[in-house]
Amino acid sequence: MTTDRFTAPAHQEELLRRARARAARPAPRPDAGQPGPVPLSHAQRRMWLMDRLGHGDASYSVPFATRLRGPLDVDALSAALTSLVRRHEILRTRYGQRDGEPYQEVLAAPGTIAVRVVAADAAATGDLLVAEARRPFDLSAGTLPRALVVRHAEQDHTVLLTFHHISLDGPSLETVAEELGVLYAAAAGPDTSAGPRLPEPPRYADFARRELRAGDAPSEGLRHWTDRLDGAVPPRLPAPVRAPADAGARPAATHTAPLDPAVPDALRELGRRHRATVFTVALAAAFATLHRCTGQDDLVIGVAGTHRRGTAMRGLVGLCVNTLPLRVDASGDPAFSTLLERVRDAMLDAQRHREVPFDRILEGLGATARGADGTALVRVTADVLGAPTALRLPGTEGEHVEVGLGEAKFDLSFAVLDTDRPAALVQYRRTALDEETATALGAAHAALLTAVADDPALRLSQLPGAAPAPRSGPATHPAEALLRAHPQVSDATVASPAGGPLLAYAVLRATGGPSPAELRAHLRDRLAPDLVPAAVTLLDTLPRDGDGAVDPARLPGMPSLAVPEGPHAEAVRAGFAALLGRTPAPDDDFFALGGHSLVAVQLAERLRRALTLPLTGLDILQARTPRAVTALLDERAARRAAAPAKQAARPVRARAGTVLVTGATGGVGAFVLRELAARGRPVLALARPESAHLVAAEGVDVVEGDLTDLDGLRAAVRRADAVIHAACTFTRPDVDVAAMAAMVDAWSNGPFTFVSSVDAYGHPDGGTVAEESPARDPLSPYGRAKLDCEALLLRAAGTDGRGGASAVRSPLVWGPHDRLRDQLRWGATGLLYQAAHEGRPLVLPRPGARGHDWYGAAWVHAAALARAVVSCLEAPVHGVANAVSGHVAWRDLATDLTGLLGSGSEIRESDEVHPDLDHHWHYRADRLARPLRPQPGEDRRAVLTAMTGAAPQP
Structure with a gap:
């Protein structure tokens, strides 16, 4: 029987499907081991801490990609992967925390693991694979592997399996590849009733238990290493x-x-x-x-x-x-x-x-x-x-594909x-x-x-090689040289006040750059201790004298280092003492006191709860001393105090007509709040405790929470008469979809407006995209999550007393707001802005390259988007609508940026198309045309002037 599912008769396919389902069911295990949570192994603990400290990015994704030539049975691949996960419990394990200690817990075996299939040319596959591999895992929810098949032709595919490093290592990957070949052969074969013959695998939880029984670290071995x-x-x-x-x-x-x-x-x-x-x-x-x-x-x-x-x-x-x-x-x-x-x-x-x-x-x-x-x-x-390891599936030839993260x-x-x-x-x-x-x-x-x-x-x-020759040029302090070399620092100097410590001063290239603690950590990681400044201070510009040299007399100094006082200092001292067993001096080093990564996480969580200020374990590792941690908390408290004072808590019962707004602390959310205030609508704004002060204002009640707090989301939706959902994680599609499902579940009355994205269209056919055009692969994980969220919302609209629903798809959002200025750091706009800012050539796709007459981007002013979104509360579109203020060709945007920045960058055109600039669609915006009409100050030139901080042009 052929394994090519494109030619097999329908009844044979159905028989095969049923047989595979039977074969995929796991046989009863004679010994299920000890149930319940299990401590982490030492290696897992390290990986878990990296995730908790903010290192849960693509560094610890394990992409495993193979180019397969020959007939590929996707259903058999899904069945094989499902059987593999059922065999190896570590591949379906979640990681939680109890009383400050992490644990692992095996989840129930999945019914099936879906294999996503997209069509794309082999030449365009690299970006798809990288985007899929970069999607983060949520360790608290589990680490099920993800599967993507990119179909180049009927018998030409690239298969990508993405694992988290906490689940496997190099030898494990070889086992995975070998077993998948056996399981695939059994699932794709004509007789699947017997199932594959594979020995019972060892359980990782048993290994972790044995390691725990053996002791954390034998004293003799530890003494040897120290x-x-x-x-x-x-x-x-x-x-x-x-x-x-x-x-x-x-x-x-x-x-x-x-x-x-x-x-x-x-x-x-x-x-x-x-x-x-x-x-x-x-x-x-x-x-x-x-x-x-x-x-x-x-x-x-x-x-x-x-x-x-x-x-x-x-x-x-x-x-x-x-x-x-x-x-x-x-x-x-x-x-x-x-x-x-x-x-x-x-x-x-x-x-x-x-x-x-x-x-x-x-x-x-x-x-x-x-x-x-x-x-x-x-x-x-x-x-x-x-x-490198590659899949070896029967009937195909496999070639390893490198996925460069x-x-x-x-x-x-x-x-x-x-x-x-x-x-x-x-x-x-x-x-x-x-x-x-x-x-x-x-x-x-x-x-x-x-x-x-x-x-x-x-x-x-x-032997070849030699120590690098000393750099020529005027002598500068090593810390100053490192700061100047930092990609997000435009200017820096180092000074030493009389009788005081070594100090560093830096000017950032753009809003939203590294914090002083992050810059000091950057220096400390690369310099001898005596060369690391006691503090890094951020300035708008360095004071200079008439000759252009830095004027030390005008630099803010720190002539003495008094013992920090106040509630923040007391909380920090108490936290250090409670977790490290001794009261620290102001400049005692966290690690010298016996601190380590887990204690950093615990200390940050303790201080965050006590002071309701944002703090992470990575902040502790970067600051390291009580003085520096206190200064960091003081800085964040001052930033909060500069915002409008938070109003007293209002009664639990919201006022009639209250609109729940998620994402209120973001750039889009801020404009939505302004628009609702202008219309006199009472607002219930969702915000984290440390950010609540940013949205507190007359007419705004604050409910504390975020997208991961599903019970809190449901409770907030039940308190409101309308919902504007403008929040998203950008990098956590699973969180976005789960949050939407929880909100829809609690939604029982009134309209619901969801701020979606034109990314949900994927890569449409043609150059003009009408509203509600079907999505076309490839879709980014972000775009697919938006599409999934829209489907959840629109299916529920109008049922069980619910009102109308609107999915408002927006492109790039521009506007004079700190969170929106970050558009100048990322993606296509970031690529052009940074090149213009640094005087580098701007290389743009030539019209006609790859058969497209126009390259550029749709954009929307944040105020226009807010008007469109709020208008949907009174007149829901009962479907999808685009929110577009206009379209700008890359050449026009490049000309604007070089002019506003006074840049001498050359603008070139090329037949090569940079992936970030491969946009050639115009989006129709008919349904919301009225609220999207531009108002004074919303033209492209005005908003770019505000975002770049350039002087207004005559």
């Missing part, structure tokens, strides 16, 4: 001369240099002669390159250790890795073969004590081992990579690609190394590998 690493410091990499402007959007880059095919075998032979593996030889080469790059003899490089031992853990899917910090002495100009023996001995020593969790090692070492994110001791790692977990990583096309790889954070230095480093590493493969007796001084 003695071994006492006094170690992270390597000081060459500071970037000029970090790229888009380093925040693409924080990592990779330099690849091919190696002669004979080099890996020569390295293996070298290892054999010295009783070392090829990995150890490659690691020694990384130490040699790092020594040549930094000029340091005492070096630390991190390597991945594994807890997998014996046949009992064969087939285990889960995270079983631990970072081992290897410290090696490269002094005395040894021969490379001598350095190899030192590295081999250090590696064997580390393996004997590999059970000690890396976090516990850092806690034992104290503050000197820490950087801003708690892992600064290991800035550099090394590895050997084999052929542009993320890096460390500042610098060396790797040797040991395949039929060997290469030396250097991955680096673009804020830690500049491209010129990294390119030279990658070439030097490849040359060094080739040299030692040919002659391992060469001394380190004879």
Whole structure:
């Protein structure tokens, strides 16, 4: 029987579907293990903390993509993936917190795991894969893998499976690929009744329990590591001369240099002669390159250790890795073969004590081992990579597809690609190394590998590569140089008041840049302690004298450092004392007092509840001292105090005609509130406790909550007579859809207006998009979530007493508001604005490129959008309406920006189309044309002038 579902008869397809459903049901397990929550393993705990500290981004997504040529049965793939998740409980585990401690809990097996299919040319697949892989996971809801199939032709597909790193590691991925092949063959075969023959897999929860019973960290092993690493410091990499402007959007880059095919075998032979593996030889080469790059003899490089031992853990899917910090002495100009023996001995020593969790090692070492994110001791790692894993499905040929997320977990990583096309790889954070230095480093590493493969007796001084030459030009303080190199800083200086500490001052390029704490953390992670300023102060401009030099006398100073006083200081001292066991001095370091990542999370949550001010665990790790944490809280309290005072709580019963507004603290929400106030409508505004003061005003009641508080959302909807839902997470589609479902469930009367997006159209056919045109793939995760939310709303409208519903799709929203000015930092407008701001060429798609006569974007003024949204309360559109103020061609926008900024940037046209500029649609806006009519000050030139802060043009 054929497996091509496009040609199989309908009745055979139905029989196959039923058989697959039976085969996918899991057989009863003889021993279900201990039910209920289980503590996290050490590796899971580290991953969970990264998520809690605000690092829950694409850094820890594991995309697994394969190009498959041949007939692909998508239903069989769905059945195989469902069976895989049922077999391995770790793939359907959620992560919660109880009394400050995390736990893991296995969720019920899913009935089926859907496989999303979109059609796209192979050339356009890269952006789709990256967008899908970048979608974050919500660990508290579970880590079910996601599946996407991109269909290029009937027998040509790219399959992407996305996992979270907390669920698996490298060996796990090989198990996943192997088992999916077996499960797919069983699901796609003519006889699916017997099911595949796979052994019962080990349970990760049992591994975590065994690890817990063995003890957190044997005292002897911990003592060994603290003695071994006492006094170690992270390597000081060459500071970037000029970090790229888009380093925040693409924080990592990779330099690849091919190696002669004979080099890996020569390295293996070298290892054999010295009783070392090829990995150890490659690691020694990384130490040699790092020594040549930094000029340091005492070096630390991190390597991945594994807890997998014996046949009992064969087939285990889960995270079983631990970072081992290897410290090696490269002094005395040894021969490379001598350095190899030192590295081999250090590696064997580390393996004997590999059970000690890396976090516990850092806690034992104290503050000197820490950087801003708690892992600064290991800035550099090394590895050997084999052929990448790919799916092998019957009837198809599979080829691994690299999904470049542009993320890096460390500042610098060396790797040797040991395949039929060997290469030396250097991955680096673009804020830690500049491209010129990294390119030279990658070439030097490849040359060094080739040299030692040919002659391992060469001394380190004879090997390729050398410490970078001192930078020419006037001497500047290293902190000032680093600040000036920061992509979001336009100007900076460092000064030292008489009798006072070292101080730094910075001017940001645009609104919404890094905070003073984030900039100080950036410096502390890259400089020796005595070079780190005591504080970073943000200024609108640096005061300068007549010659253009910075005038120190006009810089705000800090002549003395008094002990902080007041309620914030008292709360911080009490929090430090309660969680760390001792009352701190103002400048005691959090880590030196015994703090670690989990304590940072707990301290932030304690202070946030006590003071109702925004604070995260990452804030604690960046500030580190009670003085700095207090200053951060004072700054946020002052910002809140500058806003209108919050009104006293009103009775629970809302006033007649009350409109619930979500997203009221955002740019769109702020204009909606103004429009409702102008019409005299009472408002119930949803806001987090720390942000409530931003929306409190006459006629506005505040209800505390956010989109993750589903019970609070339902309660708020029940209190209102109408709803305007303007909030979204932008990066959490699952949260957006769950929030809409909860609100619709509670909606029982009055109209409901949802601020949606033209992203819900996807990539329409043709150049003009009418309202309610069907969606066309590919859709971004954000656009698909908007479409799903619209469907939930419009299905419920008019039922069970509910009023009419309106889904108002908006494009880019412009307006004079801090949150809207961020449009100038992201996407297409950000691409053009930043280039114009820095005087770089603006390269635009030429009309006619790729068959499209026009390239540009639709936009809407926030005030016009607010008028349109509020008008839907009185006259719902009972469907979808577009809210568009106008359309602007990229050339016109580029001309506006260069003129407003006084930029000398050249505007060029090209047949190449940048992905961010690949927009060529005009959107009709007929249903809301009346409220969208522009009012004075809402023309494009006026709003751009306000957003850029440029002087008004005559």
